C-alpha cells in the first residue's frame with residue numbers, strides 16, 4: 001500500500017441512511033479467496049440494471065460523479081456484516097474516503113486498516129457536505145482536517161489508520 | 165475497587181496493554197472461531213509473511229456459509245452453487261491442515277453454523293474474549309463472554325498473535341423487566357429492542373441485557389437475543405452468566421470437568437456486574453408490552469407489532485424502504501401473501517426453534533404455492549431433531565428438510581428466493597437483496613414464520629393459537 005498523506009477530489013454523495021454491507025458488496029461475491037478485483041462488484045445490485053448496463057438512478061453512475069474519490073454518505077454507513085470485502089471493493093472502485101455522520105464500527109475498523117479513510121463528522125458539517133455534491137475537498141491526514149473550497153476546515157478524529 | 169460491569173471485569177482480565185489517546189489497547193483473545201468466507205486472505209497474508217498460528221488450539225474452524233444444504237450424491241459429490249464456493253471450502257480445509265487448526269469439516273459431527281457449534285461444544289464459556297470474522301459473533305455473549313465480530317485483517321492478526329487491538333467500548337444496559345406474554349419469543353423481544361434503540365443506536369457500545377425477563381430466558385433464547393446486537397450497530401452484546409448458563413454448559417465436550425469445573429464456576433460467579441456499576445447509557449423495556457413483532461422495511465430497526473398497521477414513512481429513507489418492500493404506510497401486514505418461509509440461521513436454528521415450528525406444522529400442510537425451507541444450525545441439532553421425528557413432521561407438511569448451514573440467511577450457497585418474492589425468515593437481516601436480488605424479507609420468530617407457512621399469508625399467531633386450542 002502506498003503511503004497516503006492527502007486525498008483531494010470532488011465529492012459524490014450517496015444521500016441515503018443505513019447503506020449496509022450487502023448494498024456495498026452483495027454476499028454472492030464473497031466466495032472469492034482474493035482481496036483484489038472486487039471493484040466491479042461495488043454496489044453491484046444498485047449500480048447495474050438487470051441487463052448489466054449502468055443504472056442511471058445510482059448516484060455514482062452520474063457523469064459528474066465519475067472520478068470522485070470522496071463519497072459523502074448518509075448516516076450509519078457500512079452497517080451490517082464484518083466483511084472486509086466492503087472496503088476492498090470500495091478502494092478498488094476508486095473511492096479513497098467515505099464521510100458520514102455515523103459509520104458502523106466494524107466497517108470503519110476494516111476501512112482504516114486498508115487505507116480507506118472513514119471519517120465521521122458532526123451533524124451540521126456532515127449535512128453541509130451532503131447538501132453540496134461536487135465540491136472540491138482536500139483531506140489532510142497529518143493534521144486531520146478537511147479543507148473546503150472557501151478555506152474553512154473541518155477537523156476529524158482518526159484512530160488506527162494504516163498510512164502505509 | 166469501584167463497582168465494575170461484567171464488561172469491565174472481562175476487559176481488565178484480558179488487557180495486555182492499556183489504550184492511550186494515540187493507540188488502542190491490546191486484548192488477549194481466548195477463543196477464535198473461523199469459517200471459510202472471511203479467512204482465506206488472512207491465511208495468505210500469514211503465508212506471505214512467513215508467520216505461524218500462535219495458538220492453534222485456541223482456534224476452532226467450521227464450514228457453514230458456502231456449503232450446500234442438499235446432501236452429497238452417490239459419488240460423494242456435493243452440489244456446490246459455484247466452483248468458487250467449492251474452492252473456498254477446500255481452501256479452509258487445506259489452510260487448517262497447513263496451520264494445524266482443528267476443522268469441524270464435512271466428516272465431523274460437530275460441523276454447523278459457527279455461532280451454533282461454539283456453544284454446543286462448550287467451547288464458548290463465561291468470561292472469555294471471543295472473536296470471529298463474522299458480525300454475529302455477539303451470539304456468544306449469551307454465556308457472559310465478550311465476543312466481537314472482526315474483519316479479515318484482524319483475523320490474520322489474531323491468528324498470528326492471539327491478541328486484538330481494540331478501544332474499550334462504552335456500555336449500554338438494556339433492562340428488560342416483567343414477563344413475556346405467551347406466544348411472545350426472544351426473537352420478538354430483540355426485534356422490539358432494536359426498534360426502540362434504532363439500527364445505529366448501539367454503535368460504539370457493548371449491550372448488556374439484564375432484568376427479570378432476561379434472567380427468565382433459556383440459553384437458546386439468550387443466544388437469539390445476543391445474536392442480533394449487531395443489528396443495532398453494537399460492538400457486542402452479553403448477558404451475565406447464572407445457574408441457567410452453568411446447567412447448560414455442564415458436560416459439554418469442551419467444558420471443564422471435575423475439579424476444573426468447580427473452579428471455573430466459582431470464577432464465573434464473580435463475573436456479573438457489581439451493584440452500583442455505572443453504564444454509559446441505559447434503556448428500560450417492559451417485557452409485558454411486547455407482542456409478536458416483525459420487520460416491514462429493509463433494515464432490522466423498522467419493526468412493527470404484527471397486528472398493527474405499519475407506520476407511514478417519516479422520511480425519504482423510510483419511503484424508499486417501503487417502496488422496495490411494496491408496502492404502503494398505514495396498511496396492515498396481516499394477510500400479506502407469502503412466497504417462501506425460511507427457518508434457520510444462527511438466530512433461530514436450534515432445537516427449540518425447530519420444535520416451535522414443528523408444533524405448528526404437525527398434522528398441517530404448508531400452504532399451496534409456498535416454499536418452506538428448514539435448515540438446522542448444526543449436524544448435531546439435525547440428528548437430535550430427527551431422533552424426535554421433527555424431520556418427519558416438516559416433510560409430511562411439505563417443507564424441505566436440509567443439511568446444516570447458513571443457507572438462505574445469506575444465500576451464498578445458492579439457497580435464495582426469486583426477485584420480488586416475499587420471504588418470512590427467522591434470520592437476522594432484511595437488507596435489500598440479502599436473500600437474493602430483489603427479494604423482500606420479513607424477519608420473524610419461528611412461530612410467526614411457521615404460522616405464515618401454513619396460511620400462505622402473514623397471520624397473527626395469537627389468533628392462531630387460540631383457534632388451535
Ligand code: SF4
Nearest residue numbers: 300509510570573574
Ligand atoms: S447464519 Fe447468517 S448471520 Fe449467522 S453466521 Fe451464517 S450467514 Fe452469518
